[in-house]
Amino acid sequence: MRNRALLLPLLIGCLPLMLLAVNFKIDIITDINDINEYVIENDTLFAASTGGLIIMPLPDGPPRVYTTGDGFFSQSFTSITRDHRKTIILGTLDGMVGFLDLSTGTPVTDISLKGKEIVDLLAVDDTLWVLTRDLVAVYTYLPDLNRYQFIDFFENFGLSDITFSAVTRFQGHIWLGSDAGVFYAPSNYIKFNLKSASSWKRMTREDGLPSNRVRDLVASDSLLFMATAEGLVTYTNGNLSVTHAGLLTRNLYHVQVRENQVWVAEKYRIYQLQDGTFDLQFYHQQGFITNFFIDANGELSLSAVDRGIYFPQTNTRLFFDGPMDNFLGKIYIDRQGRLWCTSGKTDSDRQRGLFIKRSDGWYNLRFLGPGTWRNMSSTNSIMEDEQGNIWVGSWGGGITVFDPDLNFYPINNNSDSGRVWITTPQGEDTLKVIAPEAFRNLLAGVIPNPKYIVITDMLLDTERSSIWILNSEAVNRLPIVRFRGTAFDPVHIADKNNWQYFAQPLGGLHSDKLYRLTQDIFGDLWIATQRIGALQIRLKESGEMIFHQIAEVDNLKSNFTRSIAADQDGYVWIGTRLGLNAYLNGSLFDFREDYQPIGLQIEDIFVDSRNNKWFATNEGISILRAGGSPFDRSSWIHIVPMASDKAGDNVFYANLPSEAIHSIFVDEANGDVYVSTDAGLAIIRSNPFVGTFENLDRVSVGPNPFLVTEGGQERLYFYNLISGSHIKILTVDGQLVRTLDPDNFQEVQGGQAQWDGLNENGDPVASGIYVYLVTTEDGITTAGKILLIRK
Incomplete structure (x- = not known):
């Protein structure tokens, strides 16, 4: 890790030179209502969220949000602090440390700890301590360079499998809270060898702690406070005392001290310590408390999962417009220009909902309730039918159809009622939902649960006046479904005579894990599967299906195929977990080395109207330009995040939120490229690589x-x-x-x-x-x- 740190100035210095060739105009859209830590200073909010840094004058804003679009290398912020120069310092989920000097407004990122989840930060004078899940690192401020420099890291504590949670400095020592007690060592890392396990001492239940799970630490001049799973510990002069009177669960997550007043938080409750007993100050019923703060006026505020920041004294909540999650799956723009985002990918039961961007803001839906209602929120596929209705498939919850006015109709096997939580720019509401009886039992569940309906993809086939549906792992062994119709109509849907069900003849039950669906220019259907490669289906006029399998024995990269798409030249592009293949007229083409996408795990393939191929991979975006040969290196273009270690004359660095690209959609109306990732949405405006226009009206x-x-x-x-x-x-x-x-x-x-x-x-x-x-x-x-x- 030290060698890597020494290369940082060279790496960061080279990036601007690499970027001269392309002017990226990128907008980043994220969920910033999941706030991990925040502070309020001089009536200004500084918040580290999973989707960016928020700086907002209170009470009315407006907020300024900093993301990768502003120059940070990562925006999944886990922690925040400010040093005595008022520099904002941020830790991230992927181990990067961000610095923002508000006088310049230019973010700087250090990647010495890349890959390590940062959980806490501590700035003391010119020293910065950065705590990750399994080590602590130290930085020092260099006045001549006006920045912090990574110095060293310490990971030898004489015990394995430690998970750290908090760091503070107390009486000349650095203290680390963990699930194995508290570790402490002299904070003078120059004088003492903190690389040696012998330099670290450990405090556990055997020493008087009520629990080894220590989640938060706060130090005053003479007292050290520890929030543990069994109450609050106060430490001074070698003595421990435990307080839990008044606590409902004793299971503490946070502690704060303001003007010698001690406050603590359980999962849903905040207390103030008064005369040796905790007095309940607030009970938050709407979500797990992620942090709280007592400002200079003694006013309490708190952040909670999915809920922004709440101020109990004024009964006001800061809730920011945006999608309800940053892990985004399939994306699609409908004929009304609305953006649809699923919250999961194939084989993903995340239950986070569906996100729709309209002209006035974001409309987010999350289904709740008994049975498989929650699984309706595990959205993973989108299709628009001939009348502009949007069909959304889910992992376990069947299909939800939205008409052009966003009225929705569940197609699943739930006989009981559920609920849907809806947030809009105008507010939020929770509504009761019932699946029409006539819409039940049209699709099959899986063996353990007949109500658990897995829908992985849908395809509009106007030539055959049909909609094809992949009902993966259907208990009836008929995973390929045909609805005879090209648009949603309640009467037509309810008529079981309009539904046909087909088996696929290859392999056993687990071979029915069907993932993605496409249609080539000859009218054949193609399916990407998890275990048996790719399937070509030719439909005879009699309705009989003729199957052809392309598998590893045919030199397919892997039988685990994740994506599939057909282009305008007749090629079918098959994305697997181990790379890319293409198929045409009985020939399977293999791509390797410089003649393939930047990442081997191909999550999605989009073919635009100009026949350019866009590949969403686990290491960035790749484009195969129309008219170019895939075996010509100049035909390939790759776009990666700023912190990527990929390099080459056809590799371009951009302010992408993540290298893990889930889906791509090119808006043919304006050339914008929509990119979903595990850390938010990126929109590459007027994409600079491949023209999507047929005239020059928009130049x-x-x-x-x-x-x-x-x-x-x-x-x-x-x-x-x-x-x-x-x-x-x-x-x-x-x-x-x-x-x-x-x-x-x-x-x-x-x-x-x-x-x-x-x-x-x-x-x-x-x-x-x-x-x-x-x-x-x-x-x-x-x-x-x-x-x-x-x-």
């Missing part, structure tokens, strides 16, 4: 005026181009200044181009008015004027 150029400084890196950008466009820069009297060639990737990248203010000889051009002329390969043109000002 935009900027900045205009174009201000250029001597030796600067300014660029004039052209957006929303058709792929293959040439651009000429001319003087007003028609003299050629510069040609931007689509064969030069530094000048033209698919739907985007850039000009550096130089002529064909590489010399700076003078200030003045210039004309640009965009010409496509088909002879379509558009033109405009630019004012260039050279300073």
Whole structure:
């Protein structure tokens, strides 16, 4: 780890050079209502959420949210503190430490602990202690460089399998709370060898602790407070005392001290210690308390899972617009322009709901109740039918159909009623839900539970006037379902004569784990499965299905296939957990080394209207450009997060929230690329790599005026181009200044181009008015004027 830290300045210094070729315009959308830790200073909120840093003047805001879109390398923040310089310091779920100096507004990220979940931070003078689940690291502030420098880490405590939770400094020692008691050692890490287990002492139940589970630590000048699973421990001068009178469960998670007053929190309750007994101050019935704070005026506030921040004294809640989770699965934009996001992937029973972005904000639904109602929230697949109804499949909860007005209709086997919790920009509500009796028993559950209906994908087949449904692991051994109709209609749905059920003949019951569905240009259906590779289904006029299997024995990368899509040339692209294959006319193509997606686990494949292939992988986004050969390295483009260790001349770094890409959707109307991840949604505006437009009506150029400084890196950008466009820069009297060639990737990248203010000889051009002329390969043109000002 030390060697890696030494490379950090070089790595971070190189990133801007790699990024010069592409101007990414990325919006990041996240759930920021899960707040792990926050502080309030001078009536300003500073909150570390699972979706970004929130800075908000209280009580009315507006909030400023910092994410990877602002330059952080990670936005899944777990902890926050401020040093004596008022620098904001943040720990993340993936081990990165973020720093934000509000005077500059520029985030800085240290990746020395990448891969280690950070749980707590402590800033003391010029020393920063960073606690992860299994070690503690130390940083020091370097005034000459105006930043913190990673120094060392300590992980030898004489005991294995420790899970740490809190860090503080007390009487010249650093103290670590854990599930194995409290560890402490001298805080002078220069004088004492904290690498040695002998430097660390341990306090446990044998020493008087009521429990070895110590979840929080707070120190005053003379007292150390420990929140444990069996009450509050006070430590001073080598003596321990335990207080739990007044506590309902004794199971404490947090402790705070303000003006010598002690406050603690259980899972749902907050207490104040008064005369040796805890007095209940607030009971939060709507969710697990993740943190609480007592401000300078003594006012209590608290954060809770999914619930933002609540102020009991004024009965007000800070609840921020956005999806209800940051782990997003399938994404889709319907014909009304609404964005739909599932909360899970195939084989995922997360029960987090469905998220819909309308013009006025986010509408989030989470189903609750007995039986499998909660499983309706394990959404994983989306399809729009011919009348604009949206069908949403779930892992265990069947199908929910939404009409264009967002009225919804469950298709499942629940005979009892459930509930749905709905949050909108206008507020929240909980409604009763009943599955119509006529909609029951249309789909099959699994062997252990006939009500547990797993729907993994759906496909509209207009040629056959049908909707195909994958009813994975159906107990009736008929996992392929055909609904004879192209749109939702209650009467048509209720008629069992409109439903057909098919077996697949290969393998046993577990071979019915069918995951994804597509249709090729010849009308054949294709299914990605978990255990038996890919299935091709040819339908005869008689209705008989002819199956053809492509498996490992045929040189498929893996029988565990995760995604599948057909392109406009007849190829079927098969994404597996071990890489990519393509199939055409009996031939299976294999891709390796430089001629394959950036990550081997292919989660999703999207083919846009220009026949570009977009691959969502576990290590970033890959694009195979239309017209290019997959065996030509220049045909591949890869987009990875800023902290990625991937490199290459076709690898581009962007402010993606995560490398774990779950789904991709290209909005053909404007060229925006929607990317779902395990840490939020990214929207790459007017994607710069492959043009999705058929005309030049949306071309935009900027900045205009174009201000250029001597030796600067300014660029004039052209957006929303058709792929293959040439651009000429001319003087007003028609003299050629510069040609931007689509064969030069530094000048033209698919739907985007850039000009550096130089002529064909590489010399700076003078200030003045210039004309640009965009010409496509088909002879379509558009033109405009630019004012260039050279300073």
